[in-house]
Amino acid sequence: xxxxxxxxxxxxxxxxxxxxxxxxxxxxxxxxxxxxxxxxxxxxxxxxxxxxxxxxxxxxxxxxxxxxxxxxxxxxxxxxxxxxxxxxxxxxxxxxxxxxxxxxxxxxxxxxxxxxxxxxxxxxxxxxxxxxxxxxxxxxxxxxxxxxxxxxxxxxxxxxxxxxxxxxxxxxxxxxxxxxxxxxxxxxxxxxxxxxxxxxxxxxxxxx
Numbered sequence: 310x311x312x313x314x315x316x317x318x319x320x321x322x323x324x325x326x327x328x329x330x331x332x333x334x335x336x337x338x339x340x341x342x343x344x345x346x347x348x349x350x351x352x353x354x355x356x357x358x359x360x361x362x363x364x365x366x367x368x369x370x371x372x373x374x375x376x377x378x379x380x381x382x383x384x385x386x387x388x389x390x391x392x393x394x395x396x397x398x399x400x401x402x403x404x405x406x407x408x409x410x411x412x413x414x415x416x417x418x419x420x421x422x423x424x425x426x427x428x429x430x431x432x433x434x435x436x437x438x439x440x441x442x443x444x445x446x447x448x449x450x451x452x453x454x455x456x457x458x459x460x461x462x463x464x465x466x467x468x469x470x471x472x473x474x475x476x477x478x479x480x481x482x483x484x485x486x487x488x489x490x491x492x493x494x495x496x497x498x499x500x501x502x503x504x505x506x507x508x509x510x511x512x513x514x515x516x517x
Contacts, residue, residue, distance in 0.1 A: 376412030
């Protein structure tokens with residue numbers, strides 16, 4: 310059996326299992342969705358949002374990219390964010406990084422990776438801002454993991470700088486923003502930062 314054929318076979322088994330548990334499962338989800346969460350995670354195959362949070366289809370709206378970035382010129386991310394916040398009216402937006410992130414590690418090097426250099430540049434900016442703190446760490450893996458944490462926190466603050474979040478905070482006092490980090494070695498999530506509607510941004514990032 311070819312690898313892709315196994316995926317199709319597993320899909321049939323999963324669909325049958327869901328129907329056996331709940332006959333209305335697919336018909337109930339076919340016409341609408343009302344997730345409470347937007348998940349902005351890394352594309353790493355080891356950190357699937359539904360699996361690590363033990364949630365079902367329909368519970369989490371998901372966007373993933375290299376190193377869970379919130380980049381102000383990324384129209385894909387911004388489109389997902391606007392839809393999640395303004396249409397789905399999610400209550401929480403989670404940026405989830407993970408220890409040992411290859412994108413973060415690559416950004417800490419001087420290697421030329423071609424096109425992805427332009428994406429990693431955004432992580433390098435975070436590295437530059439915290440270079441002194443990170444450089445004081447002697448172990449290489451610990452340095453990477455510290456930047457993973459700092460990068461995740463920075464992306465949460467980047468969310469707060471968007472008009473989508475600021476308008477929602479003014480209008481409905483939501484969503485709450487979270488920065489989480491996932492540990493590949495034990496499967497656990499830990500919260501690094503949380504911002505609510507009363508968070509005070511630097512005035513230069515505020516919109517009327």
